Amino acid sequence: MNRIPKIVILGAGYGGILTAQRLQKTLNYNEADVTLVNKHDYHYITTSLHIPAAGTGNPESSRVNISKLIDEFKVDFVKSTVVQINPEEKKVILTEGTLSYDYLVVGLGGETETFGIPGLKEHAFNIRSINSVRHIRDHIEYQFAKYKREPEHTEYLTFVVGGAGFTGIEFVGELSDRIPELCKEYDVNPSLVKIYNIEAAPTALPGFDPELVQYAMEVLTAKGVTFKIGTAIKECTAEGVLVAGDEFIKSATVIWTGGIRGNHLLDEAGFETMRGRIKVDEFLRIPGHDNVFVLGDCSLMINPENERPYPPTAQIAMQQGVVCAFNLAASIRGGQLKKFKYDNKGTVASLGKGEAIGIIGTRKIKGFAAAFMKKVIDIRYLFIIGGVGLVLRKGKLF
Template sequence: MTHIVVLGAGYAGLTTVLRLQKKLKHQDVFITLINKHRYHYQTTWLHRCAVGLYSEDLARIDLATVLDEKRVTLKKETVKKIRPDMKQVTTDQATYTYDYLVVALGAEINTSEVPGLESHAHSIVTLARANRLYNRLLTVIADYQKSNRSDSLKIVVGGGGFTGIELVGELKEQLPKLLEQYQVSPTKAQITLIEKASTVLPEFNLELGEYALSQLEAEYIDIKLQTAIKAIARHTVKVERGGIIEELPHDLFIWTAGVSTHAILQTALFQHQAGPVRLTDDLTVEGYPDVYIIGDAAETTGQSNEKVLPNADLAIQKGKYCANHLLAKIDDKQRPSHFSFKAYGSRIASIGQRDAIGLLWNKKKVVGYTAAMIKRVTDHIVVLQMGGLVFWSHVFKRSRRER
């Protein structure tokens, strides 16, 4: 019997499992999928969940409905330790041995980066956190309504990259509606975005970043560029710009910036490890050809040797490659050539429901309503790429019912 253990059911991990269960022909190969939850969630929808536009149920997909129970065993457990020297994974409930291990645990917020980040910041890195943020947003508005304060309700977002801009784009549209539900004038709220770079969306080009910047400023978003966040307290955030330090008040602080490698990988005892885990060109750990690390858990470089920022397209491509590589090993066939990310799809960042910026597959720039519609199409393509028409039908037929 060959045992494949997959850690994590995000875009990369679930894509690997769905492809394996579809393509595996050997009856003596079985898969254990270990995940903290019994569901997968659409990470690219979390900024909408965080403002109440999408429900938690809409973004969540019950894993039992998409897994082949004859081939895959789902374990709702939390990974505690990886022992590659013993081919073991330990969770909060059991220890598993494996023939092949796929680590797709994603990245985590680097809480050591800024003092107070862990205690006083909200985020949208998981569905649970996005849901908590929405509930906290409603609480903050309710408290403001009861306080009869004369100053504005202040929401501060740290990070002007992809996640930060998409979140602020939804906030600028949904916050006025939420305020009106609590009989608070929309003019009483102020959204501030803090970014240490000289423009927003540095992962795109300057022209697209400037477009997003102008669109947000037109909606009276206070954008502070070239500003570093130094510390976060319960009601203030300390920032530095040009050597000058000041404290900005906030009612709600949201962190969308830096993440780090998952803590499990930082403690895994890989031989000769010094610093980050080193991967070969087939996504296996150097010295451990039975261990794959995919998804956001490891950095990736593109065809021009530039760093590729984590995104769903990259995670899905890694998942497909990993599954194909495993299938070739099990069947003792020629293995795929080294992994290389190919930006087949469009890279789109929304700025609300009817505005966006992006780069198409042919490097053409696109902005405005056209880009927003392409973003909606991309949502469908992501799901199709993960699990084909069957998975797509499950996700979107269910989402239409719940809307």
């Protein structure tokens, strides 16, 4: 009697959850044992975390219990933290035991990339999880309460966001919507509140359409955001940030959105990485390890059109999850694997309530039309992972 192969999926992010869901639909009973490992018992929607971080939405809107997304008769769920990956022994060490595998899917998500900037790790917030956005939301509101007791400390009302990529831009859009409400609640003069968005690159939203970038900056500037583009943060302290030109911006709130790297566990496992990411082959496998697939923030794939890495977006991770599941089933059945080819269906960035910019196909959209499209994209994702029921429960919260 042949032994049933074991598939272990590490991480229930966009790639991991889509892999698990597709496998439970594709594989027959007793064709494989599938185990999904995640440190939380919920999947969270990373692309909407900027909303509860600013306080314009509830963190609960960005999380879905994993039990609602998988069939636990077909996929075993293990709530635990991954400590070590041992490819030689085909084992994964968890905080609560060890799992062996025949096929491994690594979708652990990325980690904050500080680029060696002193003090960022110690003094800056990051929009990376449900718990982190709760902390940011509460901290921001607390600054208004502190200012009322200590009005000489105007740095309590100064908010610095490092990085003007998608997360940074979307966050300052939401924060600029939240500030008037907080000013009214705490009886604070709005003119005292400062929001700085600092970006080392020569433009906000690097790589995005210049016309739409200009529109976004005009909208956000009108909402009270001060941009410092082409300006690097040199150091972060408990009192604020030192930027290029030796300007020091006093602030009690620094939020870093300037980049991510792959998971440190891949380096520690002995795999060859670039900033913690692994350059996978056309089938999403690690070269030399045909039984290990890597998705999302931990994978590195080159765009043949410009010879640059694809950005680690939710869209690409979802597509990788679908192809990964197909290739796992094909590997088990001795079938032909499918090459991964990214299909860019468009990109939309929110600028706060009723405002956004985007490119759908070759069409540029902005304003309310783009904001509506952003909502459609969010609801579409809920439908993909949870059907109509999840849309009805969560759709209205976006």
